[in-house]
Every structure is written in C-alpha cells, then in structure tokens.
Amino acid sequence: MIEAIESALDFLPAGLVTLIIIVGKILVLVLPLMGAVAYLTLAERKVIGYMQVRIGPNRVGPRGLLQPIADAVKLMFKETIFPAKANRFLFISGPILTLAPALAAWAVVPFDDGLVISNIDASLLYILAMTSLGVYGVIIAGWASNSKYAFLGALRSAAQIVSYEIAMGFALVGVLVAAGSLNLGEIVEAQRGSLGIINWYMIPLLPLFIVYFIAGVAETNRAPFDVAEGESEIVAGFHVEYSSMTFSIFFLAEYANMILIALLTALLFLGGWLSPLHGVLPASLLEGEGVLALLLGDGIHWLLAKTSFFLFLFLWFRATFPRYRYDQIMRLGWKIFIPITIVWLLVAAAMVVWKIGPWFN
Amino acid sequence: MGLESITFYIFSAILVGSAVLVVSLRNPVFCALALVLAFFTSAGLWILLEAEFLALTLILVYVGAVMVLFLFVVMMLDINLAVLREGFTRYLPFGLGVAIVLVAQLALIVGPENFGLEAMPKPEPHAADYSNTKEIGRVLYTVYLYPFELAAVILVVAIIAAISLTLRRRRKKQTMTPEDQVNVRSKDRVRLVKMASSNRSGSSASNKNE
Numbered sequence: 001m002i003e004a005i006e007s008a009l010d011f012l013p014a015g016l017v018t019l020i021i022i023v024g025k026i027l028v029l030v031l032p033l034m035g036a037v038a039y040l041t042l043a044e045r046k047v048i049g050y051m052q053v054r055i056g057p058n059r060v061g062p063r064g065l066l067q068p069i070a071d072a073v074k075l076m077f078k079e080t081i082f083p084a085k086a087n088r089f090l091f092i093s094g095p096i097l098t099l100a101p102a103l104a105a106w107a108v109v110p111f112d113d114g115l116v117i118s119n120i121d122a123s124l125l126y127i128l129a130m131t132s133l134g135v136y137g138v139i140i141a142g143w144a145s146n147s148k149y150a151f152l153g154a155l156r157s158a159a160q161i162v163s164y165e166i167a168m169g170f171a172l173v174g175v176l177v178a179a180g181s182l183n184l185g186e187i188v189e190a191q192r193g194s195l196g197i198i199n200w201y202m203i204p205l206l207p208l209f210i211v212y213f214i215a216g217v218a219e220t221n222r223a224p225f226d227v228a229e230g231e232s233e234i235v236a237g238f239h240v241e242y243s244s245m246t247f248s249i250f251f252l253a254e255y256a257n258m259i260l261i262a263l264l265t266a267l268l269f270l271g272g273w274l275s276p277l278h279g280v281l282p283a284s285l286l287e288g289e290g291v292l293a294l295l296l297g298d299g300i301h302w303l304l305a306k307t308s309f310f311l312f313l314f315l316w317f318r319a320t321f322p323r324y325r326y327d328q329i330m331r332l333g334w335k336i337f338i339p340i341t342i343v344w345l346l347v348a349a350a351m352v353v354w355k356i357g358p359w360f361n
Numbered sequence: 362m363g364l365e366s367i368t369f370y371i372f373s374a375i376l377v378g379s380a381v382l383v384v385s386l387r388n389p390v391f392c393a394l395a396l397v398l399a400f401f402t403s404a405g406l407w408i409l410l411e412a413e414f415l416a417l418t419l420i421l422v423y424v425g426a427v428m429v430l431f432l433f434v435v436m437m438l439d440i441n442l443a444v445l446r447e448g449f450t451r452y453l454p455f456g457l458g459v460a461i462v463l464v465a466q467l468a469l470i471v472g473p474e475n476f477g478l479e480a481m482p483k484p485e486p487h488a489a490d491y492s493n494t495k496e497i498g499r500v501l502y503t504v505y506l507y508p509f510e511l512a513a514v515i516l517v518v519a520i521i522a523a524i525s526l527t528l529r530r531r532r533k534k535q536t537m538t539p540e541d542q543v544n545v546r547s548k549d550r551v552r553l554v555k556m557a558s559s560n561r562s563g564s565s566a567s568n569k570n571e
Contacts, residue, residue: 121413121492133425143432155437327536
C-alpha cells in the first residue's frame with residue numbers, strides 16, 4: 001500500500017513524499033489511539049459501575065456511548081485558569097511534556113509482523129527511555145502550579161516512578177536475555193513455537209511478567225499506586241490547579257500510557273500477535289487465505305484482545321484495591337520487586353545457557 | 362548542506378545554548394531543566410553518530426533517573442534569589458579566568474592536530490542491519506571485561522559507602538513490620554463476651570414517657 005502511495009505522489013520531491021508518508025503513518029496510529037483513549041474512559045466508568053452494582057453513564061447517546069464525546073467538548077470549551085504567581089511557561093509545558101513522550105513511545109510499537117512506524121533495532125530501550133521521560137511533566141506541573149498540594153503530588157510521583165523504573169527495567173532485561181534481541185518484533189517472533197501458549201514468555205518468566213505489569217501500573221500512576229493524585233489526602237495531586245484542555249492532556253497521556261503498558265505486556269510476555277491456538281488446532285487450519293485461517297491464525301486481533309484483557313485488569317485493580325500507603329509502595333518496589341527480578345534474571349540466564357526446553361532449545 | 366549537517370547544527374546550537382543557560386539562569390530549577398535539555402540534545406547528537414545504544418542509555422540513566430532526583434532535591438530547597446544574585450559581578454572576573462584556562466586546555470587536547478580530519482577520518486556509515494548494541498556488548502564482555510568488572514566493583518563500593526554514611530539507626534524505631542500487620546487475627550485483638558440480656562428499670566420508665 002505504501003508503494004502505491006509513493007508512486008501516486010511521484011511528481012513531488014522525494015523528501016516531501018517521505019515526509020508525507022511518515023506523517024500519514026503517525027495519523028493512522030494516533031487517531032485510533034485517541035479514540036481508544038476516549039472510549040477507555042467510558043469503559044472504565046461502565047466497568048467500575050457494574051462492579052459497584054451501578055449502571056454508570058447512560059444518558060448521552062444510546063447506552064451512554066456518546067459520553068466521551070460530550071466530555072471532550074465540555075473540556076475544550078472550559079476556561080484555562082492560570083494560578084496567581086505560577087510560572088506560565090512551565091505551567092503550560094507540564095502537560096505537553098507528559099503527552100509528548102507518551103505518544104513518542106508508540107513510534108516503535110509493532111502491531112503485526114512488520115506493521116510498525118519505525119522498525120529500529122533498539123526499540124525496547126527506546127520505549128524504556130521515552131516512558132522514563134513522562135515523569136518530567138508531572139514534576140514540572142506540580143512545581144509550576146505554585147500550590148502545596150500539587151507540589152506534594154509531584155514529589156510523591158517522582159520518588160515512586162524512579163523506584164519502580166528499576167524493577168521495570170530489570171524485568172525487561174530478563175525478556176531480552178530470553179529473546180536475545182532488543183527489537184520488539186523479534187521478541188514476539190522468539191515466542192513462536194509449536195506449543196502455542198506454553199511457548200510464551202509468561203511461563204518461563206512468570207515472576208518478571210507479574211513484576212512488569214504491577215510496575216507498569218505504578219508507572220502510570222494508576223490505582224492502587226495513585227498516591228500522586230490521592231484525592232483523599234492531596235485533593236488531586238499534581239494536576240489540582242489545571243483546568244480545561246491542560247487538564248485533559250494529562251488525562252489523555254495517562255490513558256495512552258495505560259494502553260501502552262497493556263500492549264507492551266501483551267507483546268513481551270503473551271506472544272503479541274501470535275495465535276494461542278498453535279498446538280491446539282492443526283497447523284493447516286491456522287495458515288492460508290481463508291476467513292477461518294485469518295480469524296484463528298496470527299494477527300493484530302489477537303494482540304488487541306490481549307491488550308484489552310490487561311486494560312480490563314487496570315480497571316479491575318482500580319475498583320478492587322484500596323490505595324497503597326506511601327511507605328508500603330516503597331517497600332514493595334525496593335525490597336520485593338527488585339530482589340525478585342534480580343534472582344529471576346539469573347534463572348533466565350541459566351535457562352538460556354543450558355537451553356532448557358521447550359522455550360530455549 | 363545535507364539533512365545530516367542541518368540536524369547537527371540545530372542540535373549543537375540547542376546544546377550550547379542550554380549549557381550556557383545551566384550556568385547563567387538564576388533559579389536552580391530552571392538550571393536543572395536546562396541541563397535536562399542539554400542531555401537530551403546530546404543524546405540526539407549521539408544518535409546522529411549511529412551510537413543509538415549510548416544515546417538511549419544517556420536518556421534513560423541521566424534524564425530519566427539522575428536528573429529527576431536532582432530536580433527532586435532542587436525543588437525542595439528554600440532559595441533566596443536575592444542572595445544568589447549578589448555575588449555574580451564580584452566573582453565574574455575569576456569565573457572568566459577559570460573558563461579561559463579550561464577552554465585553552467581543551468583546545469590543546471581536542472585541537473585540529475589531534476582530532477582533525479587527517480588524524481580522525483570520517484567513519485564509514487554502517488548498513489541498516491548494523492547493531493550498535495551488539496557491538497558494544499561484544500567488546501565490553503571480551504576485550505574490556507576487567508575494566509568493566511572493576512567499574513562495577515567501584516560502583517558497589519560507592520553504593521555501600523553512601524548507604525553506610527546516611528543510615529541512621531534511631532533508638533526508638535517507629536516503623537511497622539508488615540508481616541505482623543498481615544498476620545493479625547481478630548481474636549488476638551478483640552474478645553467477644555457473651556452476656557445474658559437484662560431489663561433495666563430506667564429504660565422502661567423512659568419508654569412510657571414517649
């Protein structure tokens with residue numbers, strides 16, 4: 001398809017064509033992502049509603065389906081309020097610096113074999129670098145607001161994200177020891193095997209899988225690790241002074257990050273777009289051109305299904321667990337997760353060296 | 362001028378500009394943020410040199426972790442800006458002198474006779490499948506294994522030293538042990554006693570009044 005666009009735009013200079021194609025790819029990714037973010041908020045309210053035996057939003061549109069649109073319109077037309085004596089430049093940069101890395105990380109995420117904006121070699125490292133930048137938006141927003149509650153939220157968030165990033169990084173090191181590559185596409189392909197689900201890294205790297213997902217929940221400042229917001233203690237934390245679009249950008253970034261973490265967990269530990277039916281159904285059913293083969297074989301729909309499952313876990317956590325106390329968060333990150341990941345790193349390395357099957361032979 | 366050199370000059374300009382801001386801005390928070398920008402742009406320059414592993418590690422370690430802690434500390438400082446402004450002109454000549462000596466020393470070493478195009482020709486660009494990460498790993502764990510391990514040992518020593526210097530043992534420990542909290546059972550704390558109900562005379566009297 002890209003070749004067809006290239007040949008259709010022949011008359012333009014080559015550099016411009018490349019630029020148009022890159023911008024087009026970005027739009028194809030970002031627009032559905034924004035839609036997914038909007039409807040994830042609706043899903044969150046509905047899921048939590050049903051878990052608490054309520055109905056949730058059901059007034060705007062059929063079954064409340066237009067609620068996110070109404071929310072977006074409302075947020076866009078509200079006034080942006082700048083606190084007195086706040087630094088305006090940093091106050092505006094806070095939300096921008098939160099959203100920019102959250103979107104930039106998506107550049108290297110593959111959705112299917114070869115379906116990726118930029119297939120770089122060190123994509124895992126790039127994602128880790130980009131997600132580690134998100135904390136700046138929170139810190140700057142908290143400081144620039146010139147408010148005590150916002151500042152407390154920023155400090156909490158900084159300490160929490162730095163602590164959980166270590167555990168997250170170590171969990172990823174385990175994956176790349178197992179896969180022998182930093183490229184996300186190659187990591188997924190390394191999980192391909194005749195046994196289907198058994199071949200996925202969630203079995204040999206089970207502790208790392210759990211640590212990675214929980215650290216991901218903490219990195220995105222979601223419940224039960226949302227002390228940076230902590231309504232009952234510091235009102236709304238770092239974004240207490242923000243209103244209208246500046247606030248909704250924080251919201252967009254948080255949900256984009258949630259989807260990213262869910263997608264990465266699916267890619268790294270659950271075999272990404274690989275079909276779970278390998279080894280269950282005969283191979284002849286999974287390959288070929290027919291509708292059945294498309295549905296049962298590998299494909300983007302499996303990746304999206306796995307991602308949705310993890311997103312559901314995010315919502316489930318929020319409806320179920322009470323907020324962690326600050327010292328318990330630190331204890332969990334430093335004294336439990338980091339030792340677990342280091343030990344399992346050694347185990348993973350030993351499994352790779354001694355070629356323990358069915359994963360590493 | 363190709364795209365590569367345009368990118369290089371833009372990034373270099375931002376890098377030099379932000380480095381100047383680090384030392385010239387008054388508010389330490391802005392200085393730290395300028396330093397973040399400097400790290401980020403130098404990572405961009407490293408990517409231009411096909412050193413993507415080092416560039417991403419620079420962002421990950423320095424921007425993502427070290428500078429966050431820096432900002433954390435700087436933001437909590439109680440800064441009196443008037444005091445900071447006082448000495449600037451007084452120490453300016455001394456600072457300029459130090460800067461000139463530094464630049465002269467750098468020019469002696471990094472001058473064109475050592476790092477000119479004759480001494481260091483432009484490296485050949487690598488193919489798209491060239492993996493910078495693999496090359497670094499290969500060299501690091503074979504040729505430079507001992508220096509690498511030595512660096513690791515020095516870092517561990519530094520960590521232990523930092524912990525032992527800052528660890529204060531308080532005489533009265535007020536932290537809780539989560540194990541005890543988790544293992545608490547209701548019968549350890551509350552004792553329910555069964556008692557026969559009895560009729561109080563006062564309560565029946567008040568009922569009649571209602």
